[in-house]
Amino acid sequence: MRSREIKFILFLFTLLGLLCVFSSSAVFSFEQYGSKYMMVFKQFLFFAAGWVVFYLMQKFTGKKAIAALTVFITVVSMLGLIYVLISGVRINNAKRWIQFFGFTVQPSEFFKISALLLMAFSINKQGKIILRNKRGVWEWGNVFRLSIIIAGLALVLVAPDMGTTVTIGAALLAGLVFSKTNFKYTAGILLICALLVVAFIYFSPYRRARVVSMFKSGGGQTFNYQRFQSQNAIQKGGVFGKGIGRGRMKVFSLPEAWSDFIFSVISEEVGLIGGILLIGLYFLLFMRIYNIGNKTKDIQLKYFTLMFLVLLSMQVGFNIGVAVGVLPPTGMVLPLISSGGSALIAFMMGFGICEAVRNRNG
Amino acid sequence: MNKLRLSIIIGLIVLFWGYIMFSYVRLIANKSKKRSPYTEIQLAPRGDILDSEGKIIATSVALFSSYFYTARSSQEEVEYIRRAISRVLVQRGFKRSLIRDFNYRCGEYARKHRTFEFMSGELDLDIHEEIIRSLADGDVEIKDLRGKIYSKKNYRRFYPFGKRFGPILGYIDQKGNPPYGLERAYNKSLKGREGIYFKNSVISAVGGRWGKVKWVEEPQNGEEVKLTIDTVLQDLSYRFLGDAVKKYDAVSGCAVVIETETGKIRAFVNYPSFDPNNYSSYSISLFQNTGVSSLLEVGSVMKPLVIGYLMDYTDASGRKFLKPSDKYYCEKGKYKIPTGRKTRVIEDSEKFKTLDIADILAYSSNIGMAKIMQKYEDKGDKLGLYRYLISLLNLKRSIKIDIPGYQKGVLKHYNKWTRNYSMISFAIGHEISAPFINYVMAFNTIPAKGKLLRPLLKESDPVEAFENSIFSAATAEFLQKAMALVVDEGTGKNIRNARIGFAGKTGTARKWDRKSASYSKEKYLASFIGYFPRENPKYTIGVFVDEPRESIYGGSVAAPVFKQIAERLYHMELNKTTYIFKEKDIASSK
Numbered sequence: 001m002r003s004r005e006i007k008f009i010l011f012l013f014t015l016l017g018l019l020c021v022f023s024s025s026a027v028f029s030f031e032q033y034g035s036k037y038m039m040v041f042k043q044f045l046f047f048a049a050g051w052v053v054f055y056l057m058q059k060f061t062g063k064k065a066i067a068a069l070t071v072f073i074t075v076v077s078m079l080g081l082i083y084v085l086i087s088g089v090r091i092n093n094a095k096r097w098i099q100f101f102g103f104t105v106q107p108s109e110f111f112k113i114s115a116l117l118l119m120a121f122s123i124n125k126q127g128k129i130i131l132r133n134k135r136g137v138w139e140w141g142n143v144f145r146l147s148i149i150i151a152g153l154a155l156v157l158v159a160p161d162m163g164t165t166v167t168i169g170a171a172l173l174a175g176l177v178f179s180k181t182n183f184k185y186t187a188g189i190l191l192i193c194a195l196l197v198v199a200f201i202y203f204s205p206y207r208r209a210r211v212v213s214m215f216k217s218g219g220g221q222t223f224n225y226q227r228f229q230s231q232n233a234i235q236k237g238g239v240f241g242k243g244i245g246r247g248r249m250k251v252f253s254l255p256e257a258w259s260d261f262i263f264s265v266i267s268e269e270v271g272l273i274g275g276i277l278l279i280g281l282y283f284l285l286f287m288r289i290y291n292i293g294n295k296t297k298d299i300q301l302k303y304f305t306l307m308f309l310v311l312l313s314m315q316v317g318f319n320i321g322v323a324v325g326v327l328p329p330t331g332m333v334l335p336l337i338s339s340g341g342s343a344l345i346a347f348m349m350g351f352g353i354c355e356a357v358r359n360r361n362g
Numbered sequence: 363m364n365k366l367r368l369s370i371i372i373g374l375i376v377l378f379w380g381y382i383m384f385s386y387v388r389l390i391a392n393k394s395k396k397r398s399p400y401t402e403i404q405l406a407p408r409g410d411i412l413d414s415e416g417k418i419i420a421t422s423v424a425l426f427s428s429y430f431y432t433a434r435s436s437q438e439e440v441e442y443i444r445r446a447i448s449r450v451l452v453q454r455g456f457k458r459s460l461i462r463d464f465n466y467r468c469g470e471y472a473r474k475h476r477t478f479e480f481m482s483g484e485l486d487l488d489i490h491e492e493i494i495r496s497l498a499d500g501d502v503e504i505k506d507l508r509g510k511i512y513s514k515k516n517y518r519r520f521y522p523f524g525k526r527f528g529p530i531l532g533y534i535d536q537k538g539n540p541p542y543g544l545e546r547a548y549n550k551s552l553k554g555r556e557g558i559y560f561k562n563s564v565i566s567a568v569g570g571r572w573g574k575v576k577w578v579e580e581p582q583n584g585e586e587v588k589l590t591i592d593t594v595l596q597d598l599s600y601r602f603l604g605d606a607v608k609k610y611d612a613v614s615g616c617a618v619v620i621e622t623e624t625g626k627i628r629a630f631v632n633y634p635s636f637d638p639n640n641y642s643s644y645s646i647s648l649f650q651n652t653g654v655s656s657l658l659e660v661g662s663v664m665k666p667l668v669i670g671y672l673m674d675y676t677d678a679s680g681r682k683f684l685k686p687s688d689k690y691y692c693e694k695g696k697y698k699i700p701t702g703r704k705t706r707v708i709e710d711s712e713k714f715k716t717l718d719i720a721d722i723l724a725y726s727s728n729i730g731m732a733k734i735m736q737k738y739e740d741k742g743d744k745l746g747l748y749r750y751l752i753s754l755l756n757l758k759r760s761i762k763i764d765i766p767g768y769q770k771g772v773l774k775h776y777n778k779w780t781r782n783y784s785m786i787s788f789a790i791g792h793e794i795s796a797p798f799i800n801y802v803m804a805f806n807t808i809p810a811k812g813k814l815l816r817p818l819l820k821e822s823d824p825v826e827a828f829e830n831s832i833f834s835a836a837t838a839e840f841l842q843k844a845m846a847l848v849v850d851e852g853t854g855k856n857i858r859n860a861r862i863g864f865a866g867k868t869g870t871a872r873k874w875d876r877k878s879a880s881y882s883k884e885k886y887l888a889s890f891i892g893y894f895p896r897e898n899p900k901y902t903i904g905v906f907v908d909e910p911r912e913s914i915y916g917g918s919v920a921a922p923v924f925k926q927i928a929e930r931l932y933h934m935e936l937n938k939t940t941y942i943f944k945e946k947d948i949a950s951s952k
Contacts, residue, residue: 174371234389272390279383306368313375317382326385 006288006355010054010348012281013336014047021339024250024265025258039258039339042103046341050348057352061360063298066353070117073349074148077114080107081155096159106342108156108164112311113350115152115168118145119175120304127180127299162200162207163330167318169193171311175303210328226261227325229254233264234324241271258339260331263323278337282316292358301357308350406554407517409584411531411544413593414628414821419527420545420638422517422584428493429514430468444468446496454489523593525635526600529651530591530765533638542649544819547764548587557581588821590626595619595931599629602926603905607633610910610919616653617906617923618802619931622899624825625803625815629927655767657795658906660889661871662726662853662916664791666841667804669723671750672734673837677741686840689718690733697729699736701782708732708786723844724852726868731789739785748776751788753829754804754814755796763799764819771796791871792881798889802904805867805891808845809899811838846896853917854890857925862932865899866892866924868916873909885909890920894928900936903927 022040029039060066084098084107097104122129122142131146132138149172157165173193176186201207233249236242247268250257257265267275286309293305312335319334321327333340335347411420432440444465451461519534521527532543540546558578599617607615619629632652636644650656675683692714699706708728714721722730738747752758757771772795779785787793799817807814812831833841845865848854853868869889875882889906893899905920905927913919 177367177371231389234386235392238390267386272387275386306371310371310375313379317375317378320386321382324382324386324389326382 006285006292006351006358009281009285009288010336010351013285014051016278016281017337017344018043018047019244020262020266020337021258023245023247023269024262025339027251028258042341043339043344046344049341050345053345054348054352054355057349058355058359060353060356063301066117066301066356067121069353070114070121073110073114074118077107077110078148078152078155080105081111081152083107084159085155096161103341106340108159108161109342109346110349111152111156112164112168112171113308113346113353115149116171116175116304116307116311116350117353118149119172119307120300122146123175123179123300123303125299127178127303129176129179129181157200160204161331163318163332166197166330167311167314167332169197170314171307174310175307178303178306207328226255226329230261230264230323231325233261233268237268237271239272241267241269241274244269259333260319260329260338261323262334262338263320266337267323279316279320282313286313289354292354292361295361296357298357298360301360305354305357308354312347312350402514402559404515404557404559404581405517405538406556406581407583408519408534408554409552409586411548411552412586412588413591413596414589415592416588417593419523419589419591419593420519420521420531423520425516425518427514427516432468440468447493450489450493450496454492519638521638523597524637524639526593526596526631527591528635528638529632529649530630531638532649532766533641535641542766543651544587544589544764546766548820551585552587554584555582590621590628590818590821591630592628594934595629595927596631598930599927600631600633600635602923603631603907604633606905606907606919606923610907610912612910612919613908614652615905615907615923616651616798617927618653618799618904619927620802620806620817620902622806622809622893622902624818625806625827626818626821626825628901650767651765652908653798654763654765655769656797657769657771658798658801658887658889659792659795659871659874660798660801660887660906661791661869662728663801663805663867663869663889663891664794665726665731665789666723666808666844666867667754668731668747668789669719669734669844670808670833670837670841671747671754672738673840674833675738675743675746683738683741684719684734686719689716690722690730691716692722692727692729692733695729697732699732699782699786701780706783708790720840720844720847721852723841723867724847724850726848726853728790732786735785735789736782739781744776744779744785747785747788748773750832751794754807754832755794755800756803756828757796763817769797771800791869798904798906801889802891802902805904806893806902807832808838808841809865809893809902811835842896842899845892849892853915854892854921856917857921859925859929862894862929863896864892864894864925864928865896866890866903866921868921869906870914870916886914888914888916888919890916890924892921892924892928894932895936901928901931903931 018040021043022037025039026036030036033039057069060069080098084096096106096108098107122145124130129142129146130139131142153165153168156168173190176189201211229249233247233254236249237247242248247265249268250265254261254264263275266278270277289305289309289312293302293309296302296305315332315335318327318330318332319338322329322332333343335343407422407424410418410422413419430443448461448465451464521531521533530543532540532545534540534545540549540552545552557580560576560578599619603615603617606612615633617629617631618627620627630651630653632648634648636648641649669684672684673682673686677683692710694715695710695713697708699708710725710727710729712725714725714727714729717725717727717730719734721727722734751773755771755773757773774784774793784793803815803817807829812829812833812835813827814829814832816826816828818825842865845867846863848867849858849864854864854866857864867890869887869891871887871889872881872883873885873887874880875885887906887908888910889904891902891904893902903924905923907919907923910919
């Protein structure tokens with residue numbers, strides 16, 4: 001039974017995700033495609049693909065296999081990011097997507113996994129990240145990996161996709177703090193990153209407006225409109241909710257109800273209790289991943305698992321924070337629940353690797 | 363792996379999640395108190411705004427919107443109630459269209475909708491009760507009126523004096539927010555707190571009579587605010603200012619009356635103004651109070667204020683810089699000053715020869731001021747003058763006036779002053795800009811013997827002085843004499859009044875033209891700031907008229923407004939003996 005736990009939780013999420021996407025997108029889907037099942041059908045295909053990826057990934061138990069996988073994902077996601085920069089599809093004023101057989105692919109989601117893998121492989125057996133060893137010889141492999149990470153983050157940032165950059169950055173920094181790298185360097189890098197984030201928010205008018213709108217009440221502005229509608233939906237749901245499928249706000253008043261603000265729809269329909277149950281389910285998932293990471297002997301895979309945990313929890317927290325109205329809108333999806341293929345497949349890939357690590361432990 | 367580092371990260375994640383969960387629960391907790399299907403919000407009436415005498419100048423009127431809950435009535439009952447209500451409405455003389463709309467809604471509409479609103483915000487309590495009574499007395503017996511007709515209380519803001527108080531009070535918009543004026547400034551105490559009641563308790567009470575409401579939280583009425591403004595004076599000022607603006611075909615005007623000793627604003631009017639009862643039909647540009655929100659260069663009004671500083675200035679050896687007896691040759695009306703590449707020509711309105719300080723002020727000689735400033739510039743003490751101007755016109759301090767929209771004035775940093783140019787400009791009121799209220803308060807230092815007061819609008823606010831002696835008592839006395847001379851002999855002589863004794867300073871300033879980047883030769887700002895009575899000043903009045911035509915001078919456009927207001931005010935407040943009309947007077951006035 002224990003060996004199936006993570007799969008079981010993911011299976012529950014599959015059902016919940018399909019239900020939530022159906023509930024939140026039916027009206028829009030009917031309006032857009034002429035069938036209310038269209039979007040949920042797409043989501044079903046993504047889940048199918050996600051499960052295939054998951055089963056493939058958990059076969060990669062060998063260290064070399066994972067290394068090869070890393071190279072593959074990195075190459076694909078970096079090429080994707082560069083392609084996005086050149087001729088990506090612009091949706092909501094951000095270039096993040098590639099058009100692909102009628103589907104839109106978001107390479108930055110796959111870059112998340114590859115960045116974490118690259119970071120994990122930069123850590124040596126003592127649990128340190130070093131660029132030069134004691135004899136003064138450069139570790140070119142590490143330099144190469146870290147520069148790819150920085151280049152990728154820069155590409156994601158110019159997309160522009162501040163939210164994803166911050167989540168990946170936070171996970172990587174958490175990895176840095178876990179590792180036994182010299183405290184001076186760690187603190188320095190943390191400080192630089194904090195300054196960079198502040199500078200990026202300050203020098204971009206729309207980001208500043210979003211952050212400022214967090215502290216101002218009243219409607220009118222678009223960002224405040226989104227926040228207001230989302231809070232309104234959550235408030236209308238109350239403690240017990242209106243019942244599944246009976247939410248009102250998702251019908252054209254709540255923007256992006258099926259991806260960014262899906263939590264508001266859930267909360268309107270199943271209330272505080274349902275919302276807390278969903279968050280509880282996420283915490284079960286977090287606990288499983290933490291246990292896997294804790295038991296792993298291999299230091300690199302252990303760090304990967306823990307960084308993945310940080311990434312996942314940050315992303316879930318960010319999405320809920322935006323829906324509740326305490327964080328500025330970033331366009332980040334709720335993992336496993338929101339509609340959208342790239343994020344789903346990327347996360348299934350991550351879970352697959354975690355499962356592979358667990359299989360390695362035996 | 364370092365356990366400490368791991369636990370730091372986990373701790374941070376837990377904190378992050380804790381914050382998010384806390385906000386989530388708080389969001390829902392807030393809701394369940396305020397909005398649930400069982401409760402409804404009752405707005406609280408806004409507090410009244412009173413003038414200094416206790417007259418109401420803004421009040422909230424309760425109005426009812428009635429609801430007809432047709433879902434619980436049979437077809438006959440609906441028809442019966444419809445007839446009874448429309449009979450009352452016809453008797454009360456409501457508009458035909460309203461009644462027709464009501465009748466329509468009771469027919470087709472009622473079958474489709476469970477409930478509908480009628481006469482929204484049109485009924486007062488009296489009519490609502492009459493409707494209920496007529497239903498109860500009707501020949502057909504309705505067994506149960508419960509929950510069929512009920513009403514909701516709303517409030518509408520009403521301003522009895524309309525346009526006279528437009529820009530100073532502001533208005534309340536449709537959402538109940540005050541975007542401008544004192545309504546906004548005192549919103550916190552005025553607005554009160556809305557109450558929450560159980561909907562059921564109202565619907566089930568017969569006809570929704572008030573008083574049987576079950577409160578979750580009772581509404582708290584807004585507090586009263588008493589202003590220093592006097593309605594009669596406000597009205598007078600508005601009329602006289604309006605007459606002047608119309609007569610000289612000007613763009614706008616503003617007048618302020620303050621109490622000299624306390625800084626209490628007794629009247630503050632703008633023309634053109636808007637009616638806050640019907641604000642939506644006016645242009646948005648009228649909503650701001652130009653006396654605080656637009657930056658002006660007032661011209662010669664600055665002269666006595668700069669002289670005030672120079673009179674007190676002593677150089678290093680302790681000698682006074684300026685004595686009242688000093689004389690300056692005024693170049694017969696045209697004076698050329700070389701400034702860099704160009705020469706600057708300063709002109710006077712008349713060809714003066716030699717004037718002493720008081721005469722320079724009285725006849726408003728620009729050349730005289732220019733020569734004084736040139737002499738001062740040789741001493742090189744820029745910093746002193748800079749600091750003086752800053753504190754006099756409140757340029758750095760955000761002045762504590764309650765009217766929203768206050769703009770801080772502008773003065774170039776003293777390192778950037780141009781030689782032979784900037785200081786002269788300040789002395790004749792250019793290159794320095796501030797809202798008009800600041801000039802009035804600065805000018806008020808002359809009658810108030812050097813005290814720079816805070817302008818007060820709320821009766822309960824304590825008198826507060828920003829500076830206690832901006833110049834010495836001797837200087838103040840000299841300036842008072844000079845200001846009297848302005849009215850007796852100088853530029854303001856057409857408002858002479860031997861009985862009351864006015865004193866003040868005229869100002870005629872060219873307006874800065876942005877297009878040509880120079881001072882315009884067609885657009886002027888005419889102003890007058892003065893006080894009365896001369897010996898024992900009680901009131902200070904400032905008037906400005908923007909872009910007057912035909913006549914452009916402060917002495918001929920703005921000063922008469924001052925005179926008209928001041929004469930009435932004198933008889934109202936200071937000379938309370940009743941005046942007996944004689945036949946002779948009446949004949950002469952004709």
